[in-house]
Amino acid sequence: MSLITEPIGLPHFLVVGAVLFVCGVLCMATKRNVLGVLMGIELVLNGANLNFVAFGAKELNPNGIGLDGQMIALFVIVLAAAEAAVALAIALSYYHAHATVDVDRGDELKG
């Protein structure tokens, strides 16, 4: 069984979501720019969101979680918006404090 030969179904969505997620994690782990890290976070959230929506879709998954998936996705979007606002504020103040947006320079809490 190959994903390529199969008609588009739940596994395809899951694979796209996983790819998005991994991209996001890699972005977070490698970018030194605060804004890059934030973008990574967005990617991770959207990867997860894609999974929820896919699990919630009746056409793909008749016995799944139904509309609950969409609902959770909406919550995540709202959450992401709030998080972005807070994170941007943090980024701004981080820039004020360190005169840079390089996250590696913020190691004051080093043990």
Add this chain to the structure above:
Amino acid sequence: MDINSIIPTLLALAWLLPLASFAAILLVGPRMGRAGKYAGYVATGAIVVSCFLSFAALAVWLFNHYPHEAHGGHGYEIVGPISGEWYSLAEFGGLRLTIGYYIDSLTLAMFCMVTLVGACIHVYSFGYMHEELHDVTDPLVTTSDGRPLRRKGRYHRFFQYFSLFCFSMLGLVVAGNAAMVFVFWELVGICSYLLIGFYHERRSASNAGNKAFIVNRVGDFGFIIGLMALWGSLGTFSFGEIFNQVRPVASEHHLIVPGGMSYWLLIVAGLGVFCGCVGKSAQFPLHVWLPDAMEGPTPVSALIHAATMVAAGVYLVGRFFPVFTPEVLLVIAIVGCITLFMAATIAITATDIKRVLAYSTVSQLGYMMLALGLGGWLAGILHLFTHACFKSLLFLCSGSVIHACGTNEMPEMGGLRRKMPITSITMLIGCLAIAGAGIPTMFGLPGFGFSGFHSKDSIMAQGLLFGSSNPGFGMIFFYAALIGAGITSFYMFRLWYMTFAGRPRNEQRYAHAHESPLSMTGPLMVLAVLAIVAAWSLPGTELGLKPLLEQARPLGTAEGAAGGMLLANVTVPSEHLAHEPANAARAEWSSFAVALFGFLLATAFYGLRKLDPADARRTFSPLYKLFYHKWWFDELYGFLFIRQVLRISDWVAAIDKYVIDYLADGSAKVTVIVSRADDWIDRIFVDSAVDLTARWTYSLGIQLRRLQTGNVRQYVMWLAVGLVAMFVLVNLYWNYAMAGG
């Protein structure tokens, strides 16, 4: 409103006003004007209003019960009391404790006397106590650095105690039952204690306060026994019920032994109550506290230790008169007789002006007890009232003299007549009153004189009558009272001559002396008038102290009694017979002659100096020593009681020191040893366990802190790695579980 509610209401107000004043001064006394100056006005205002209320109550009484001659032609008709209860405190089975009242004309007269004399003395205290308004230097007390003591003035406190005293005294008088009497009895005792110790920095004053309080405890012990005997057998404290049971209507108010009581118990009850009176009224053998009580300020001596509180004992004997059997009355007479004679002899040799008056007070109280004991109810009670007037006058005069001279010692005075005219004249009136100056019955006219003349001569008449009704021993009382009267006259005029007559013996003190201010001489003049007229009746009417008091005579006591169960041959004569002209004239003339002799002797010794007191002192040296050392009572009691008590205290202290302290110290030592062991275990085991844990935790922390690199990207990497690791682990486990499962 009828009389039965008006009079108790008026008296309740008169009684409670001083309490209100006491409470006010207690709470805000020091802030009443500068140094509490207005506290004096508050207290005086309260007692003056009380005085008006008391006289209003008396007026209501007289309006309703004008004294009428009795049908038999002897004395006046007796008017029953107004009695009832204001408030019930508690009820335990048969025991009821109430705030009640028992008001007859005696109560009203006592109210008027206490408030009137009290008001005079309050006003007098403005002048006498004024130095307490600012800081006081007490030359009689030296502090540890050798300088005289300086302390704050205690003006307001003086009036605070005075108000409390007035309240207590009035409560004692109005009380409707014996339990309430006992409560107020103790309250006046504590006021006396507080005021004797007013200058408590002086050792002598605090000792005198203690002495008064402790000696009174002895008397009160007997009082409690008497009350228990009465309550245990009659089941009530109420005066009315007690008298009804002891002298019921059925026996025409003759004394009977009520059911549930034996004759012995009746005697015990009487003696017990009298024992309390012995303490309070300073009768032999408990008289020793009163002379020492003169350590208090002079107004205190006048109000408490001459006019009112010490008379409370006499009042109570008068109140309980229906309960006393002839045997008890005889004991009262004997005690009174010994007291009056002994105290009079001591007064001859005393040189401290207040001590002379103190012994004179003891002696006069002895007269009252003697009169009561011989069946002369009216004579004794009348003497209480007249004595209150002239003795408070004498004390206030002595206070005025002390105020002017700054000393109590009469040998330091002399010649003050010219400097202090008002004081010397009022004091002369007091001396004449106490000596019983007057014109005896002559040419069919009744005798007439100063207040003391009337009261003392009725005592003499009763003594004479008792002597003729009891041939043999009976005349002893009369002769003792007669000699006492002579001595009284002698020492009073000795006092007057030494103080006011002759040449000044101490020029320096004489130069400083001056007449006292009006606030002091005013009360002196009021009391001087009272000392003259107290025993008179308004001409043409029956309004006077004698008819008034006759209305309160206990039922069934006017007839006298013929012997009790134990002493069958004692006859207590009827008081009315004492006023038979033959008897009264004989008594009056004897006492007149004796008093005149005393006066002449005093004049010869101290007025004209024809005889030298020092010669007499040498001639009668043993007697002089006996009198000068107050019959060695203090030494005797010191040997008999005080030293024994001290010895027992030493033993107890030794037991405390060597036994109880040893046990306490031993247990403390054991505790120390146990604690040491405990401490060692703590240090070695518990502490090291705790320390070890802490050290582990610390090193773990040191290790773990290396993980905190502070590098965000590293954290993210660890997150991802961790996630993957968890996936791997869960998958492995899952597969393993599936395979196993």
